[in-house]
Amino acid sequence: MKALLTFIHTADVHLDAPMQALSEQYALRQDDFRRTMRRIRDLVVDKQADFWLIAGDLLEYRGGSRATALFLRDLFASVAPVPVCIAPGNHDPWREDSYYQSLGWSGNVFWFTPEWGAFEFPEKSCVVYGWGFPEPHVYESPLRHFPGKLSGYKHHVMVLHAHVRSSGGDDHHPYAPVTVKELVDTGMDYVALGHIHKPMQFVHPLKKQPIAAYPGTPEALTVKEEGERCVLYGELDHAGRLTLTPVSVEQRRVSKIEIKLGGVETTEALVELVEQELAGESAENMVYVTFSGERAAHFTPSLPVLQQRFRHFFLIRFTDQTWPDVDEEKLIAEGGVLGRWLAKLADAEAIATDEAQRQMIRLARREAVERIGGSSV
Ligand SMILES: [Mn+2]
Structure with a gap:
């Protein structure tokens, strides 16, 4: 039986992002990113998802090409009538000269803007809410101005590019800082997040199921993004139970x-x-x-x-x-400048009072040994 409501959630594709580490392979990697988008598109179709939710940093505002924008336009048109709901992030803010505004997009593409938006889908008894970055930095929680849920609908889903901060202390965040409590207080069944490149889920304290999640990048942008990369397939059943399943979509790991x-x-x-x-x-x-x-x-x-x-x-x-693997003891026994240096470091390590200090001395010794090795071979 088909669940009541299903979606594919992706974020942080960063199409056309500059990648300094790659020179000759840059064009090939960009092709990978587009192939990943096509793979996600196929998932939307195969799973017969009700929505494709894209939580920002999709096509770079700076450096994003017209060709890539046209590729997206055609790709999104190809899943019609499935709604594609997109909330711009800090790398693709909602600007007048952005392709998001200057191109003609098919009717199944729903853009969120710096004014809170709510798209109603009565046949699915669902409202999709969202907000988009107006510029690369937003220091205030956009949820402070969230006007609230519409009545008369069973399901409420949000798409948002934001930085979920841990409660307390850390105030100064330039990428739309929000707290888990704020997310919970919206009363959503699910908030499809973007921004953090590592997959992460946030649990609703009462419902004991995810209230929000970052799917992570679907294709690695940096060396830090190891292993398989996923999008999230979500199912919301009649009782409001949410299941999130990561589906790997990367071309290369x-x-x-x-x-x-x-x-x-x-x-x-x-x-x-x-x-x-x-x-x-x-x-x-x-x-x-x-x-x-x-x-x-x-x-x-x-x-x-x-x-x-x-x-x-x-x-x-x-x-x-x-x-x-120079023989430190032999060097110390022989005396000489290097031997005396090593002996001094050994003494320092012996009388060090804490682990951090010992660590530092070990590092220094390793450095010393490295140089000795280099000069003695
Ligand atoms: Mn971002």
């Missing part, structure tokens, strides 16, 4: 892999080790490998060689954070 170099002493052994560690990794992914731990003092990994040997990955980056 960011994978971070740490490899301990241990006893590796040749480039060949290193390549073999990396091959083993990356055996399960799709070549379509964006892979960030960090070498860690001690390494043989005479062997420094050649990153250009690795870059070349693993170039079949869409993107691969190697970072070397190893340090040479």
Whole structure:
């Protein structure tokens, strides 16, 4: 049986956003983002969702191209009559010269603006409320001016780009700060949020079900956005129970892999080790490998060689954070400037009074050992 009300909730796609880390792959990545949008569109159709809710930061106001805007226009038209409800965020504020206002959009696209809006769908007994950023910074909670729910409807859903702040203290937020209490007080069945790129849900204290959620970015924008990326499929049943199911939609994943170099002493052994560690990794992914731990003092990994040997990955980056396994005790015993330096650091660590201090001394020692390694091989 079809649930009473269903929706696909997405946010923070950031189409046409600049990405400094990518040079030659930039155009390919932009194509990924559009393919992800098409995948989300297919979900809306396949699930026969009642609404497609988009909570802002969709197409960059600065740098967003007309071609991408036209792509969105056609994409949204293709799901008609399913309503696409969009609340502009800080990266795509509701401005006169934005494509949101200057293009002609199909009748199933509903834009929220800096004036609170409420679109009524009597055949679904639902109202969708929303508000949009007028400019990149908004320091006040937009919920302070929320005019309230309309009567005569069973379901109430909101779309909002906002920063949910923890209660108390932290006042100065430039991206429409709201509290969970404010969200609860709206009386919504669900608030489809955007802004935070990490998925996150907020539980209603009485109903013990989500009152609001961030779906996270559907395609990774930075190296921090690891693993699968999702949109939320929501079902609201007759009794007002809400179920949110994340559905992964990304084209490529960011994978971070740490490899301990241990006893590796040749480039060949290193390549073999990396091959083993990356055996399960799709070549379509964006892979960030960090070498860690001690390494043989005479062997420094050649990153250009690795870059070349693993170039079949869409993107691969190697970072070397190893340090040479110089024999500290021997150096200390031999005296000399470096030995005395290490001895002093060892003494300092022994008499350190707290963990933070010890940590700092260890860091200094590692730095010292690194330099010694560099000068002694
Ligand atoms: Mn944002």
